[in-house]
Amino acid sequence: MRIGIPDDGGPLVPATPTTAARLVGLGYEVAVAAGAGAGAGHPDAAYAAAGAVVVPGPEAWAADVVVVTRAPASLAGPGPSALRPGAVLIAQLAPATRPGLLRELADRGVTALALDAVPRISRAQSLDVLSALSNVAGYRAVVEAAAEYGGMFSGQVTAAGTTPPATVFVIGAGVAGLAAVGAAGSLGARVRAFDVRPEAAEQIESLGATVVRADAAAQQVSADGYASALTADQEAAALRAYAVETAAADVVVTTALVRGTAPTTVTAQMVAAMRPGSVIVDLAAPGGGNCELTVPGERVVSDNGVVVLGYTDLPDRMPRHTSELLGTAVANLVELGTPGRDGRLVLDLDDVVVRGMTVARDGEVLWPPPPVAVSVQEVPAQEVQEVPAERGAGGAGAAAAGPGTTGRRPAARTALVVLAAVLGALAVAASPAEQATHFTVLALAVVVGFYVISHVTHALHTPLMSQTNAISGIILVGSMLQIGSSDPVVTVLAVLASAVASINVFGGFLVTHRMLGMFHRTPEEP
Numbered sequence: 111m112r113i114g115i116p117d118d119g120g121p122l123v124p125a126t127p128t129t130a131a132r133l134v135g136l137g138y139e140v141a142v143a144a145g146a147g148a149g150a151g152h153p154d155a156a157y158a159a160a161g162a163v164v165v166p167g168p169e170a171w172a173a174d175v176v177v178v179t180r181a182p183a184s185l186a187g188p189g190p191s192a193l194r195p196g197a198v199l200i201a202q203l204a205p206a207t208r209p210g211l212l213r214e215l216a217d218r219g220v221t222a223l224a225l226d227a228v229p230r231i232s233r234a235q236s237l238d239v240l241s242a243l244s245n246v247a248g249y250r251a252v253v254e255a256a257a258e259y260g261g262m263f264s265g266q267v268t269a270a271g272t273t274p275p276a277t278v279f280v281i282g283a284g285v286a287g288l289a290a291v292g293a294a295g296s297l298g299a300r301v302r303a304f305d306v307r308p309e310a311a312e313q314i315e316s317l318g319a320t321v322v323r324a325d326a327a328a329q330q331v332s333a334d335g336y337a338s339a340l341t342a343d344q345e346a347a348a349l350r351a352y353a354v355e356t357a358a359a360d361v362v363v364t365t366a367l368v369r370g371t372a373p374t375t376v377t378a379q380m381v382a383a384m385r386p387g388s389v390i391v392d393l394a395a396p397g398g399g400n401c402e403l404t405v406p407g408e409r410v411v412s413d414n415g416v417v418v419l420g421y422t423d424l425p426d427r428m429p430r431h432t433s434e435l436l437g438t439a440v441a442n443l444v445e446l447g448t449p450g451r452d453g454r455l456v457l458d459l460d461d462v463v464v465r466g467m468t469v470a471r472d473g474e475v476l477w478p479p480p481p482v483a484v485s486v487q488e489v490p491a492q493e494v495q496e497v498p499a500e501r502g503a504g505g506a507g508a509a510a511a512g513p514g515t516t517g518r519r520p521a522a523r524t525a526l527v528v529l530a531a532v533l534g535a536l537a538v539a540a541s542p543a544e545q546a547t548h549f550t551v552l553a554l555a556v557v558v559g560f561y562v563i564s565h566v567t568h569a570l571h572t573p574l575m576s577q578t579n580a581i582s583g584i585i586l587v588g589s590m591l592q593i594g595s596s597d598p599v600v601t602v603l604a605v606l607a608s609a610v611a612s613i614n615v616f617g618g619f620l621v622t623h624r625m626l627g628m629f630h631r632t633p634e635e636p
Contacts, residue, residue, distance in 0.1 A: 111453050113444070114173025115142040115162075116189055121149030121429035122179040122436060124200075127160040129437035133444060134161035137453025143170040150433035168192045175200065175455055177440055185214050195219030198455060200440060202226040202239065205469045205477040206370060212477055215470040221457065222470040225439065229466035229482045236442040237463065241285045242435035244393075247424040248289025248365065251391040252278075254424070255361045256297065258389045258417045264298020275300045279322075279355045281375050281400065282365035283310035286393050290363045291319045299361070304351060306340065324351040339368050352376060357383045364400035365393045372397035386415030395420035443467075582618070586611040 113133055115125045123146050125133065130140045140162040144154055154164045170176070171192035181201040182190040193199065196219055203224040205212055215222045225239040235241070255278075256263060265275035278294040280287050283305035291314060294301045301319035305311070306329050311321045326347035329340065340348060352375055356362050362384075366375050372394035381390070381403055392404040403410055404420040411417055425432045447455045447464065459465045462482050469477040538549045589607035592600055 111174040111455060112139045112141055113175045113177060114165075114170035115140065115146055116170040116176065116178055117143040117146040117167055118178045118180060118182070118189075120179060121426050123147040123150050123152065123429075123433045124177045124179050124436050124440050125162075126150070126434050126437040127152055127156040127162075128434070129441040130157055130162045131160040132441045136445060136448045136451050138175075138444070138448075139163065139453070141165045141170050141173055143167040146170075147433070150429040152433070174198065175444075177201070179436065181208070181211060184211065185218055193218065193220060197221070198223065198457075200225060200443065203469060209475075209477075212470050212475045216473050216475050219473060220470060221468065221472075223443070223457075223464075223467045224469045224477075225436075225443075225467070227467050227469065227477075227479070229463055229479075231462070231482060234463045234466075237439050237446070237467075239436060239439045242439060243425045243432065244284065244286035244365075245289045246428050246432050246435065247393055248286035248291075248363070249293045250424040250428055251286070251290050251363050251393055251419075252293035252297065252361075254419055254421065255294075255363065255389045255391050258419065259361060260387045261360070262298075263294065276360040277302065277358060278361045278363065279303070279359035280319075280363045280365070281352065283307070283314050284365060287363070287365040288313055288317065290365070290391075290393075291317045294361070294363075295319060302355060302359075304348075304355070306344065306348065322351055322355055324348055327351065339373070345373070348375070349377070353380050353383070356380045359384070360388055362388070362390045363393065364390065366400050367394050367397050370397050372400050374400060374402060376401040378402045381412050381416050381418070382414055384414070384416050388416045390416060390418045392418065392420050393424070396422045582611045582614040586615060 113125075115123065115130070117123075125140070125142065126147065130142065133140050140157075142154070142157045142162045142164055144164050144166060147153070147157065158164055167189060169192075171189045172194060174196075175198045176193060177200045179202065181199070181203045185191060185193060198221045199215065200223045203211065203222060203226065205224050205227055212222070225237075228234045228237045228239065230238075259276060261276060262273065263276045263278070266273045276299045278290075278299045278301045280290050280294070280301065280303040283291070283303050287303065287305065291301050291303050295318050301317075302322050303314045303319050304322035304324065305314070306327050308328050311323075314321045324347050327340065327344045329344060356376060357380070362376065364375050366373055372392075376390060376392075381401065384390075390401050390404075392399045392401050394400045395404055395406040398404075399406060399420055401418055401420075403412055403418045405418075406420050407422050409417065409419055409421075421427075444455065446461075447457055449456065457464055457468060457471070459468060459471075465476075466479045466482060468479070469475065534549070534553065538546050541549060586608055589604045589611060592604035593608065595601050595604065
């Protein structure tokens with residue numbers, strides 16, 4: 111099959127020479143429109159050297175699989191009109207807001223995959239174009255703010271005097287917000303950040319920023335992994351925090367989007383209270399803007415001299431790296447759909463990732479896809495009915511019991527624990543005195559280990575594996591000493607213990623080595 115990379119007129123290109131070589135390695139013929147990569151710094155010769163074929167623009171649109179950065183306004187244009195029935199179109203389609211385009215694609219018989227509809231699950235992270243673009247946008251937002259701000263971000267101590275660092279306030283600690291926090295901090299600014307999700311506080315602090323807290327505005331993430339709209343009380347509490355922080359900030363970066371819609375986080379009154387020369391960068395401008403003064407796509411100056419940037423093309427302003435990230439996501443998607451590495455794209459709609467991205471196929475519009483829950487386990491109906499009414503009425507009892515629990519399950523679990531404890535006590539009582547000591551140590555180790563591991567944050571589980579390796583090393587040494595025992599049972603158990611401990615030791619060190627490799631620079635990296 112042939113994969114076409116047309117020139118959609120923008121600076122971005124969905125395939126770099128590096129990712130084009132990956133596609134060629136999967137067995138595809140890659141046809142790149144002449145000049146498609148020029149805006150990102152990739153000449154036609156680089157694509158040809160990677161194994162791709164440079165073709166005229168309309169020929170790229172006529173390929174079996176067509177990949178563009180953003181979907182065309184319609185299929186009537188000179189390029190999209192060459193898109194043939196049976197072809198596969200991969201692009202950012204904005205399916206929730208462009209039903210007419212989806213219907214047009216279905217009527218043409220085109221299978222359409224939306225890069226901006228990737229399910230938010232761990233397995234699909236390598237395909238998540240929105241996160242990649244948000245990361246670039248957050249970084250670029252700080253660059254734009256630094257260009258507009260009339261001073262340096264870092265504090266300076268000179269013979270002529272000292273200057274304080276700039277104060278940057280970031281609203282939202284998602285991908286874009288954390289990228290902005292990191293970029294502002296690296297420039298030496300004093301960074302403060304707020305997010306309605308309590309779990310985001312740890313991520314903010316890990317980047318060296320100060321967490322702004324407003325407990326009355328806190329909420330939990332929704333079942334599908336995306337933020338939910340605030341209640342009236344939560345919104346009022348958040349606005350009070352925003353008013354205090356924006357008045358003291360030199361730069362404000364807003365990133366709040368709920369299902370593509372931008373809630374108001376910075377009012378005109380807040381802008382009026384900011385110092386002249388302050389800068390607001392509204393990353394939610396494509397959704398209407400978080401600031402009441404934002405005009406999408408434009409630079410606005412308020413009456414009191416505050417600059418409000420509503421640019422909607424921030425990722426496009428860094429075309430080299432944005433194209434690299436976009437091309438990598440496309441290559442990962444094509445690799446997922448090419449299990450045989452034979453140059454033939456196979457779309458398995460039973461795969462939740464592929465199904466979530468497929469918005470049109472065989473003349474049908476498949477949007478919206480079936481919901482994919484990522485953080486909440488559904489409770490079977492028969493189990494819900496078994497929960498006593500007095501516990502479910504207020505919600506507190508149900509929350510304490512947890513999803514999927516019933517009135518009978520805790521009792522059964524408690525009975526099993528008691529039974530296990532009784533059997534363990536009997537085993538200890540029937541054992542010789544020296545064995546009773548070993549049983550006691552084992553029981554304490556299990557209990558202490560359970561509570562220690564269960565209270566360690568998930569971010570530290572991989573480093574914790576190094577300590578586990580050391581413990582397994584002790585087990586390995588002990589089991590090897592017992593292999594020569596005259597008791598065949600002891601010998602068999604020792605061999606099994608040695609094998610299991612060896613797997614844990616070598617496997618653990620391999621995972622730890624790969625983790626540490628993420629922090630090492632390769633010779634070609636700056």
